[in-house]
Amino acid sequence: MKKIGVALLGLGVVGGGTYTILKNNHDSIRKNDGIDIEVTHILEKNTARCEAMGVDMSIVSTDIEKVVNDKNTHIVAEFFGGIEPAKTFLTKCLLAGKSIVTSNKELISKHWPDLEAAAKKGKAGIYFEASCVGGVPIIRTLTESMQGNNVLSLKGIVNGTTNYILSKMDGEKQEYANALKQAQELGYAEANPVSDVDGFDSMYKLSILSTLAFHNKVPIEAIYREGISDIHKIDMNYGKMFGYTLKLLAIAKKVDGKIEARVHPTFIPNDNPMASVKGSFNAVSIEGDNVGEIMLYGRGAGALPTGSAIVSDIVFAAKQSKPQYTSYKNSNDVSLRNFSRDFITGYYLRMTIIDKPGALASVAKVFAKNHVSVKTMQQLSGASEDRVDAVFILHKTRESNVKKACEELKSVKCVAGINALIRVEE
Amino acid sequence: MKKIGVALLGLGVVGGGTYTILKNNHDSIRKNDGIDIEVTHILEKNTARCEAMGVDMSIVSTDIEKVVNDKNTHIVAEFFGGIEPAKTFLTKCLLAGKSIVTSNKELISKHWPDLEAAAKKGKAGIYFEASCVGGVPIIRTLTESMQGNNVLSLKGIVNGTTNYILSKMDGEKQEYANALKQAQELGYAEANPVSDVDGFDSMYKLSILSTLAFHNKVPIEAIYREGISDIHKIDMNYGKMFGYTLKLLAIAKKVDGKIEARVHPTFIPNDNPMASVKGSFNAVSIEGDNVGEIMLYGRGAGALPTGSAIVSDIVFAAKQSKPQYTSYKNSNDVSLRNFSRDFITGYYLRMTIIDKPGALASVAKVFAKNHVSVKTMQQLSGASEDRVDAVFILHKTRESNVKKACEELKSVKCVAGINALIRVEE
Numbered sequence: 105m106k107k108i109g110v111a112l113l114g115l116g117v118v119g120g121g122t123y124t125i126l127k128n129n130h131d132s133i134r135k136n137d138g139i140d141i142e143v144t145h146i147l148e149k150n151t152a153r154c155e156a157m158g159v160d161m162s163i164v165s166t167d168i169e170k171v172v173n174d175k176n177t178h179i180v181a182e183f184f185g186g187i188e189p190a191k192t193f194l195t196k197c198l199l200a201g202k203s204i205v206t207s208n209k210e211l212i213s214k215h216w217p218d219l220e221a222a223a224k225k226g227k228a229g230i231y232f233e234a235s236c237v238g239g240v241p242i243i244r245t246l247t248e249s250m251q252g253n254n255v256l257s258l259k260g261i262v263n264g265t266t267n268y269i270l271s272k273m274d275g276e277k278q279e280y281a282n283a284l285k286q287a288q289e290l291g292y293a294e295a296n297p298v299s300d301v302d303g304f305d306s307m308y309k310l311s312i313l314s315t316l317a318f319h320n321k322v323p324i325e326a327i328y329r330e331g332i333s334d335i336h337k338i339d340m341n342y343g344k345m346f347g348y349t350l351k352l353l354a355i356a357k358k359v360d361g362k363i364e365a366r367v368h369p370t371f372i373p374n375d376n377p378m379a380s381v382k383g384s385f386n387a388v389s390i391e392g393d394n395v396g397e398i399m400l401y402g403r404g405a406g407a408l409p410t411g412s413a414i415v416s417d418i419v420f421a422a423k424q425s426k427p428q429y430t431s432y433k434n435s436n437d438v439s440l441r442n443f444s445r446d447f448i449t450g451y452y453l454r455m456t457i458i459d460k461p462g463a464l465a466s467v468a469k470v471f472a473k474n475h476v477s478v479k480t481m482q483q484l485s486g487a488s489e490d491r492v493d494a495v496f497i498l499h500k501t502r503e504s505n506v507k508k509a510c511e512e513l514k515s516v517k518c519v520a521g522i523n524a525l526i527r528v529e530e
Numbered sequence: 531m532k533k534i535g536v537a538l539l540g541l542g543v544v545g546g547g548t549y550t551i552l553k554n555n556h557d558s559i560r561k562n563d564g565i566d567i568e569v570t571h572i573l574e575k576n577t578a579r580c581e582a583m584g585v586d587m588s589i590v591s592t593d594i595e596k597v598v599n600d601k602n603t604h605i606v607a608e609f610f611g612g613i614e615p616a617k618t619f620l621t622k623c624l625l626a627g628k629s630i631v632t633s634n635k636e637l638i639s640k641h642w643p644d645l646e647a648a649a650k651k652g653k654a655g656i657y658f659e660a661s662c663v664g665g666v667p668i669i670r671t672l673t674e675s676m677q678g679n680n681v682l683s684l685k686g687i688v689n690g691t692t693n694y695i696l697s698k699m700d701g702e703k704q705e706y707a708n709a710l711k712q713a714q715e716l717g718y719a720e721a722n723p724v725s726d727v728d729g730f731d732s733m734y735k736l737s738i739l740s741t742l743a744f745h746n747k748v749p750i751e752a753i754y755r756e757g758i759s760d761i762h763k764i765d766m767n768y769g770k771m772f773g774y775t776l777k778l779l780a781i782a783k784k785v786d787g788k789i790e791a792r793v794h795p796t797f798i799p800n801d802n803p804m805a806s807v808k809g810s811f812n813a814v815s816i817e818g819d820n821v822g823e824i825m826l827y828g829r830g831a832g833a834l835p836t837g838s839a840i841v842s843d844i845v846f847a848a849k850q851s852k853p854q855y856t857s858y859k860n861s862n863d864v865s866l867r868n869f870s871r872d873f874i875t876g877y878y879l880r881m882t883i884i885d886k887p888g889a890l891a892s893v894a895k896v897f898a899k900n901h902v903s904v905k906t907m908q909q910l911s912g913a914s915e916d917r918v919d920a921v922f923i924l925h926k927t928r929e930s931n932v933k934k935a936c937e938e939l940k941s942v943k944c945v946a947g948i949n950a951l952i953r954v955e956e
Contacts, residue, residue, distance in 0.1 A: 136677070248846055398666055419678070
């Protein structure tokens with residue numbers, strides 16, 4: 105029987121979930137996978153929490169050197185989050201030959217090459233299934249199941265907090281601020297929600313997932329990012345009338361042989377399977393040239409779902425006879441698209457029009473001048489009698505053209521305001 | 531660079547797809563995974579097909595001994611289907627130390643222990659990702675991503691042919707015979723469609739998937755099986771009125787600590803994500819005690835999707851320093867439920883009633899006597915003026931009670947016929 109010592113750096117939400125799973129499933133992992141896992145160290149300041157969880161207090165400390173110097177610790181699972189001290193501690197562990205398991209998407213997306221160098225030196229492995237989409241095995245799918253494919257695109261709802269907020273706005277017709285407040289009260293959103301609602305969390309995950317999918321570096325700096333805090337429920341309602349549901353989508357695809365990666369609120373057709381991904385659930389679809397489209401769906405966060413991914417990585421790592429790490433940059437053949445935010449998508453555009461004969465004609469003229477083509481348009485009752493909401497669904501167009509048209513529309517007499525511009529992916 | 535020789539037994543649909551992927555992706559697999567794959571042998575009688583695919587004819591033969599005795603062949607991928615000669619050939623290969631990769635669900639579900647014994651003797655591995663749900667990485671998910679969970683249930687649409695037929699009946703309101711004919715014309719169904727439409731194919735897959743999910747043998751003999759050939763479109767239409775979509779579902783779950791496994795037409799709520807799995811697409815959901823519900827979706831069949839799974843197994847096998855096989859019966863702790871087809875589910879029941887005062891009362895009396903409880907009921911216009919269709923949705927009940935009630939209803943005067951009894955899973 106292979107005996108594996110595991111150190112846990114942190115015993116917060118996910119650390120605690122992992123500890124619980126390792127304890128409850130110790131015997132079944134022993135029996136099913138032939139691995140006898142022992143928790144050898146827990147680094148945690150909050151000793152009360154450790155006591156409450158029934159941890160043997162002799163293994164609790166705040167001293168990373170104890171972990172690094174322990175020959176009976178083979179795998180180190182990190183739950184601190186953020187860059188420091190996680191990076192310093194994990195680098196020490198890797199150099200000492202201990203494989204690391206982490207859910208730290210910020211650390212991996214920002215410092216993958218540094219960790220990889222340490223892993224190479226220390227002959228250790230790096231595993232981060234838990235960093236993206238909680239318990240959903242998306243990393244394992246990309247590394248172990250897509251070898252017979254060139255990935256063409258990857259799309260996902262990869263942040264549970266924003267999907268919860270958008271679902272509330274959609275289903276219960278709440279405004280953004282209310283939905284956020286409720287998410288905070290329920291613990292789905294942080295007191296400072298910036299990382300989630302402004303799309304940073306999704307950006308970190310997209311960097312990791314698309315780097316794996318395309319075997320090509322996709323650093324966070326190359327990802328266009330836009331959050332959901334400017335979204336109004338009126339646009340979600342209007343979108344529904346046109347057959348669309350709004351989601352914060354992480355998208356990476358090959359366009360003209362280059363990689364384009366972006367995170368932004370996106371209207372998708374109601375009958376797209378992703379449109380029915382509700383609340384804190386997540387989903388990722390991958391399109392391979394041979395397998396076609398596959399989609400994975402499940403809980404993207406939470407103590408036990410994420411703990412489940414951590415434990416699967418621990419067992420996976422323990423079963424390897426040689427530690428594994430996936431290289432950050434297997435190749436750089438496909439360069440990143442220098443799109444200057446000028447990607448080509450469909451658009452939903454809402455403006456306020458002063459309802460006079462010829463109003464639509466003058467708007468249409470500006471569109472035509474900028475090569476913007478309208479797919480469908482509807483005039484809706486507005487704030488006052490002479491002012492109406494006009495919603496346009498635009499055909500796939502270069503974004504610079506749409507932006508230029510919007511700029512010019514501002515000086516058109518009958519246009520009282522450009523209120524919302526939201527991208528549409530069919 | 532690790533050089534791996536691969537023999538292909540058969541160059542039919544999936545064999546051909548695999549050959550194409552190995553050829554087209556040779557360089558990318560070399561670069562991304564560090565494996566240099568060479569096809570060393572192809573066993574195929576149809577030499578014209580081999581020539582048409584541009585195969586080097588010096589590697590084509592019908593002689594398995596050439597494969598068995600070739601030291602430069604490390605992995606053997608089988609595409610014959612059925613039991614023989616696949617079993618004899620693969621056993622020889624395993625005994626000679628060659629790992630096998632197969633999409634042969636019938637062989638694995640019926641002879642897993644025999645193959646395992648040969649693999650153990652020959653120190654070889656067995657990989658069968660492609661046997662269940664084509665390109666969807668469901669096997670890898672069960673073996674490499676669920677180690678931190680006790681699986682509570684597994685449900686899936688695992689046969690593309692029947693899902694295509696049911697989708698046609700649902701969407702285009704066709705009768706079964708028409709939909710089947712169309713599926714045959716398009717190559718989605720075999721000339722002899724029994725294996726698909728009578729649920730054998732789903733049963734093989736459920737045996738494999740549930741054995742892996744529960745770490746417990748679930749032989750095909752323990753699986754209740756019922757096909758779709760008796761399904762009428764009228765019941766699909768009526769089901770829709772009650773909010774249900776009909777699917778051929780493979781279901782395995784723990785009930786009272788025992789495993790219950792069954793394949794049968796099943797009504798599921800329209801808003802269940804599986805209800806929107808259309809055409810030849812497949813989906814499997816797994817419920818783990820820690821991860822909650824995860825779902826995988828994609829193409830369950832076809833040359834390239836299944837070839838994609840075969841190639842992922844070849845690369846996965848090639849990367850292992852020690853060949854792997856998953857034991858057929860890790861434990862037998864959880865015995866199989868001797869349900870005698872007496873499981874507990876909801877039911878959809880359609881009968882023809884002679885529309886007279888007191889008719890419903892006499893039906894209700896029989897239900898009550900047999901402890902069958904009605905959730906909702908609707909009378910619908912029937913074949914003639916005095917005969918109406920009555921549809922009952924029954925609460926979760928022991929099936930023996932429902933069957934007994936149906937038997938007794940036949941002798942109730944106002945009941946002209948019991949027309950359909952379909953299980954409902956909420």
